[in-house]
Amino acid sequence: MTTITGDQALIKRINTAVVLEAILRAAPLSRAQISESTGLNKATVSSLVQDLIDNSLVREIGRGESSGGRKPVMLEFIASSGYSIGIDLGVNYIRGVLTDLRGSVIAERTASLRQVEPEPVLLALFRCIDDLIAAAPDSRYGIVGIGVGVPGLVDESGTVLYAPNLKWREVALRKMVAERYAVPVTIDNEANCGALGERKYGAGRRIGNLVYVSVGIGIGTGLILQKELYKGASGFSGEMGHLSVEAFGKPCGCGNRGCWEMYASEQALLSKASELGLNDLESLLASAEGGREDVRALFGEVGEYLGVGIANIVNVFNPDAVIIGNRMNKARPWIEDHIRSTVVQRALGFHLRKVQLLFAELGERSAMMGAAEMATAGFFIQLKSA
Numbered sequence: 001m002t003t004i005t006g007d008q009a010l011i012k013r014i015n016t017a018v019v020l021e022a023i024l025r026a027a028p029l030s031r032a033q034i035s036e037s038t039g040l041n042k043a044t045v046s047s048l049v050q051d052l053i054d055n056s057l058v059r060e061i062g063r064g065e066s067s068g069g070r071k072p073v074m075l076e077f078i079a080s081s082g083y084s085i086g087i088d089l090g091v092n093y094i095r096g097v098l099t100d101l102r103g104s105v106i107a108e109r110t111a112s113l114r115q116v117e118p119e120p121v122l123l124a125l126f127r128c129i130d131d132l133i134a135a136a137p138d139s140r141y142g143i144v145g146i147g148v149g150v151p152g153l154v155d156e157s158g159t160v161l162y163a164p165n166l167k168w169r170e171v172a173l174r175k176m177v178a179e180r181y182a183v184p185v186t187i188d189n190e191a192n193c194g195a196l197g198e199r200k201y202g203a204g205r206r207i208g209n210l211v212y213v214s215v216g217i218g219i220g221t222g223l224i225l226q227k228e229l230y231k232g233a234s235g236f237s238g239e240m241g242h243l244s245v246e247a248f249g250k251p252c253g254c255g256n257r258g259c260w261e262m263y264a265s266e267q268a269l270l271s272k273a274s275e276l277g278l279n280d281l282e283s284l285l286a287s288a289e290g291g292r293e294d295v296r297a298l299f300g301e302v303g304e305y306l307g308v309g310i311a312n313i314v315n316v317f318n319p320d321a322v323i324i325g326n327r328m329n330k331a332r333p334w335i336e337d338h339i340r341s342t343v344v345q346r347a348l349g350f351h352l353r354k355v356q357l358l359f360a361e362l363g364e365r366s367a368m369m370g371a372a373e374m375a376t377a378g379f380f381i382q383l384k385s386a
C-alpha cells in the first residue's frame with residue numbers, strides 16, 4: 001500500500017493546476033499535446049485529466065486531427081460547471097452580471113440607486129444578487145463566488161473604510177454578503193475591478209502596464225503593473241481622483257481642496273450643466289449631438305481637466321496605456337481631442353513616445369466584468385489549494 005505524503009499531495013495539486021491552465025489557455029487539445037506543452041509525462045497527464053473529468057471541469061469532445069496513427073481524443077474546459085457574479089456598485093446605480101467560468105455573460109441586471117446610505121443600498125445589492133442567482137443554470141459548483149466593486153477604500157477584510165460619494169464609513173460589506181450567500185466574496189475598489197475587466201476582456205488585452213481611469217460621479221484609478229493589479233501596501237492605491245490639480249481650488253468631500261474629481265468627473269460636469277438647464281449626462285450628450293456649442297464647450301473643459309490629471313499619471317507611472325472608462329466613456333466624441341491635446345502639452349515628451357490613450361471597450365461594464373473575474377480567479381485558486 002502506498003501512502004501519499006504531504007509533499008506528493010502538493011505536487012499533485014500543482015500539476016493539476018498546470019494541466020487545467022494548459023486546457024484553459026489552448027483547448028481543444030489532446031492528452032499528448034498537454035504532455036508536450038507542460039513537460040509532464042503522459043501517464044501523469046492521463047491521471048490528472050481523469051481527476052478533472054471526474055470533477056466536471058474538463059470533458060472529452062471527440063477526436064481531433066491525427067498526426068499519423070489513431071486520432072487523439074480532444075479535451076475542453078467545461079465553462080458551465082460553475083458561475084460567477086460580478087457587481088458594480090455605483091453612486092447612483094447598481095449593475096450586476098452572471099458569467100460562466102470563461103467570462104461569457106449569462107445574465108445582466110441594472111437598477112438605479114436613489115439613496116446612498118448603507119441600508120437601502122444593501123437591499124438593492126441583495127435584490128440584484130438574488131435575481132442573478134435565480135438566473136443561473138444548474139451546475140456542478142453553482143455560484144462559485146461574488147465580486148463587488150465599490151467607489152471607495154476597501155481594506156483586506158473587505159470592509160469599505162471610506163466611500164466619500166456614498167458617505168460610507170466602516171461598512172463590513174464582505175462579511176454581510178458572505179453571511180447571506182455562504183460563498184466566497186471579494187470586495188474591491190470599482191476602478192481596480194474596471195482595470196481588471198479591461199485587461200482581461202477589453203482595451204487592455206495584451207497590455208502589460210496600464211492605468212484605468214474610471215470617470216463617474218467621482219474619479220477612481222486602477223493600476224495594472226507588469227500584468228498584475230497593483231494594490232499598494234494596504235490595498236489603498238488608486239485614489240488619484242484626489243490628486244490636487246488646483247492648489248487653492250474647490251473644497252472636496254475628502255477634506256482636501258482642488259481635487260481632480262472636482263473638475264473632471266461626471267459630478268463636475270453636472271454641476272456646471274445645471275447653469276445651462278440640463279441635469280443628466282444623457283441629455284448633455286443629446287444636446288452636444290444636436291449641435292449645442294455651449295454644451296460641447298463644457299465637455300471640452302472637462303476633457304481638458306481629464307488631460308491635466310492624465311498627464312500627471314503618465315509622468316509618474318510611464319504606462320503603456322491609459323484607458324478612460326465608466327460613465328464618461330460615452331462622451332468620447334466630445335472629450336477625446338481635448339484630453340489628447342492637453343496630455344501632449346503637459347506630459348514629458350519622453351513618455352509620450354509610447355503611451356496610448358484608449359477608451360474602455362466594455363463601456364460601462366468594465367467594473368462588473370472585472371468583479372466577476374475576481375470571483376472566478378478565486379475559485380481557481382481555491383481548486384489549486386483544495
Ligand SMILES: [Zn+2]
Nearest residue numbers: 242252254259
Ligand atoms: Zn478630494
